[in-house]
Amino acid sequence: DQQVKQNSPSLSVQEGRISILNCDYTNSMFDYFLWYKKYPAEGPTFLISISSIKDKNEDGRFTVFLNKSAKHLSLHIVPSQPGDSAVYFCAASEGNTPLVFGKGTRLSVIA
Amino acid sequence: IAGITQAPTSQILAAGRRMTLRCTQDMRHNAMYWYRQDLGLGLRLIHYSNTAGTTGKGEVPDGYSVSRANTDDFPLTLASAVPSQTSVYFCASRRLAGGTDTQYFGPGTRLTVL
Numbered sequence: 001d002q003q004v005k006q007n008s009p010s011l012s013v014q015e016g017r018i019s020i021l022n023c024d025y026t027n028s029m030f031d032y033f034l035w036y037k038k039y040p041a042e043g044p045t046f047l048i049s050i051s052s053i054k055d056k057n058e059d060g061r062f063t064v065f066l067n068k069s070a071k072h073l074s075l076h077i078v079p080s081q082p083g084d085s086a087v088y089f090c091a092a093s094e095g096n097t098p099l100v101f102g103k104g105t106r107l108s109v110i111a
Numbered sequence: 112i113a114g115i116t117q118a119p120t121s122q123i124l125a126a127g128r129r130m131t132l133r134c135t136q137d138m139r140h141n142a143m144y145w146y147r148q149d150l151g152l153g154l155r156l157i158h159y160s161n162t163a164g165t166t167g168k169g170e171v172p173d174g175y176s177v178s179r180a181n182t183d184d185f186p187l188t189l190a191s192a193v194p195s196q197t198s199v200y201f202c203a204s205r206r207l208a209g210g211t212d213t214q215y216f217g218p219g220t221r222l223t224v225l
Contacts, residue, residue, distance in 0.1 A: 009151075043201050043217050046215065053165075070167060091214075096161065096207045098167075099144075099214055101154040103156075104153050
């Protein structure tokens with residue numbers, strides 16, 4: 001049973017527009033959420049995180065929104081750039097338990 | 112540069128052979144993890160260790176073993192490799208301090224079992 005779900009395997013966005021990647025989770029005890037970005041032949045790299053006590057965290061072009069009542073988080077990238085093309089993984093944890101990852105969404109930013 | 116190193120970068124292995132994937136971190140993180148990445152399945156946890164001397168099973172532990180003799184090293188062993196273990200393996204580490212610390216990944220090992 002998947003605790004973290006990324007229901008869109010892929011997403012295509014025009015350069016300069018907004019990219020919205022979505023993630024749903026089932027475990028209400030999760031208290032920390034992260035997004036990772038992965039290029040081919042490289043390890044995942046940390047992008048942005050949010051604690052369950054917040055509903056928004058922003059870092060430059062990247063903003064993560066958390067809706068605890070809906071058990072939903074999203075990553076917004078504005079404006080999208082071709083270099084943002086990668087696979088994005090959503091992850092969640094409860095305290096010090098290991099991160100649980102979604103299956104990933106492949107973002108393609110078209111110039 | 113501080114981080115996580117993995118060796119080998121890639122390996123082709125005959126089925127039935129024993130193989131150890133190496134992972135070393137220099138960030139003094141107490142927790143370390145092994146994941147495998149397969150197309151359409153995302154990152155699945157194999158084994159983890161919250162501190163030196165302890166290990167735990169993840170989502171897909173069968174066929175794999177780990178040890179954590181010290182803080183820095185966390186080797187993953189396939190005792191008798193099978194083709195279904197063909198995958199990309201990522202080691203990761205994290206400083207456990209209240210559960211809000213970033214987890215960092217190594218560059219991965221691409222393993223092919225024939």
